């Protein structure tokens with residue numbers, strides 16, 4: 001018996017797009033394999049939950065804790081662990097996020113489940129899971145063949161499985177079962193600041209990135225306006241954040257954030273191998289650069305050669321009209 | 323305060339990864355290796371804490387083969403007091419975490435630091451696994467770390483922004499910039515590292531049966547279409563065709 005727990009995330013009472021895609025994928029596994037059962041969970045407080053009519057479940061279990069300091073201790077997961085054990089969960093699926101990383105690494109040790117991250121593909125055949133995952137920051141792929149060991153699988157944002165399904169309509173409301181626990185954590189939050197009015201980099205479908213070609217922080221407006229027009233998040237190369245032109249959480253690459261938007265537009269970025277490591281999972285890459293020799297031109301789908309100070313405002317205008 | 327910094331040793335960030343002919347794994351010969359960049363941040367911060375506080379000792383811990391010793395010695399040259407190498411080729415995050423737990427249970431550390439992830443297999447899980455194994459407090463990614471009365475003050479990244487946290491010891495932290503600046507060993511550091519001992523122990527945990535079976539290079543071939551800057555409409559048309567926006 002394979003019992004898959006799918007942990008989904010919400011944003012303002014709606015399933016995140018990444019969670020929707022994962023749920024559709026998991027549901028297909030259930031449809032195509034006898035003896036596979038699906039259980040839905042969330043660790044965020046949920047008020048209402050709608051899922052696709054096809055998803056084979058009629059309830060979701062919502063774990064909450066008081067004094068929740070970012071799931072910083074084993075005790076903060078006690079109620080989750082006992083529920084998963086009672087339900088005889090054999091596999092856990094979730095999407096990558098900072099919070100999920102904290103939770104599922106600890107669950108892996110506590111439950112003694114293996115953990116696999118950055119999943120590129122997953123197939124279930126005759127009760128065996130076949131995985132492939134991206135390694136070396138996307139430069140290579142590792143395969144793991146046929147295992148029925150219990151495991152936790154963390155899927156990158158935008159994971160759809162092999163074929164993209166259009167079936168993402170939220171047509172069925174399901175029951176929410178709340179399970180809460182009081183955890184007196186020894187840690188306390190002194191202060192929190194939320195990223196506001198910005199589209200979150202790791203969630204964004206479109207990202208506009210800028211590098212040293214921008215010349216100075218006073219020119220960031222050009223990028224900001226372009227991003228706004230495209231409903232895109234902004235990103236930067238490492239020197240830009242090292243120089244404090246932009247905050248550190250915007251730097252993408254080997255030592256920064258790894259992103260996989262549908263579209264990445266790189267303006268005045270040379271495309272050093274360390275930068276590419278953070279963006280090579282992007283669907284389509286557009287490079288705007290005045291140097292044909294810039295390494296990025298070999299790793300782009302579309303290249304516009306020229307001065308970004310002319311091209312970016314012009315594109316902003318054109319998207320206006322389009 | 324006893325700090326342990328766990329380091330990964332990984333191919334240099336400029337390495338071109340290629341496939342080995344004779345088997346189904348990537349070839350790692352001919353590559354230059356470095357201490358994982360995120361681990362390097364963690365180590366740099368540990369050294370800074372040691373330099374500005376009394377009674378702080380910093381140990382370095384690595385699971386890997388003898389070839390990694392020059393890089394472990396570099397950590398000693400940067401200012402770590404002692405180093406341990408667990409001899410073996412680990413096959414999974416869980417196995418490395420179990421080795422760290424095993425060692426840390428015997429040698430009680432107040433604070434265990436490492437990078438938020440290793441840049442070879444990118445799991446980013448080891449700090450969480452270790453924290454759970456030792457039942458220590460756990461935060462990641464940590465961008466700022468200060469030792470204060472009764473514990474630590476941390477700045478961490480969350481899904482929604484940033485938080486400042488008061489964290490009690492013992493704790494395990496996954497680190498990222500700008501927690502510290504990478505450091506270069508001084509001549510004096512290099513000299514004194516020569517006489518510091520790297521203790522070696524054999525791996526204690528069994529091999530995992532959840533292993534990688536094959537590795538291959540990921541060739542994503544991009545279209546490389548040049549768009550004349552006089553005709554940017556072409557780009558917009560092409561993007562609209564390629565991408566389904568929600």
Ligand SMILES: Cc1cc2nc3c(=O)[nH]c(=O)nc-3n(C[C@H](O)[C@H](O)[C@H](O)COP(=O)(O)OP(=O)(O)OC[C@H]3O[C@@H](n4cnc5c(N)ncnc54)[C@H](O)[C@@H]3O)c2cc1C
Nearest residue numbers: 211212213237238253254255268269270274275290291308
């Ligand atoms: C261990 C390590 C880790 C690293 N990690 C990262 C990382 O995570 N992320 C990262 O980004 N970097 C990282 N780096 C740094 C990386 O090697 C590069 O130095 C960096 O990415 C270069 O940034 P850039 O492209 O903005 O600047 P540059 O390399 O200076 O490139 C600027 C580009 O702008 C173009 N340009 C200039 N003027 C114009 C104009 N008017 N119009 C159009 N184009 C113009 C130029 O042709 C050039 O290609 C790391 C380095 C090391 C050693």
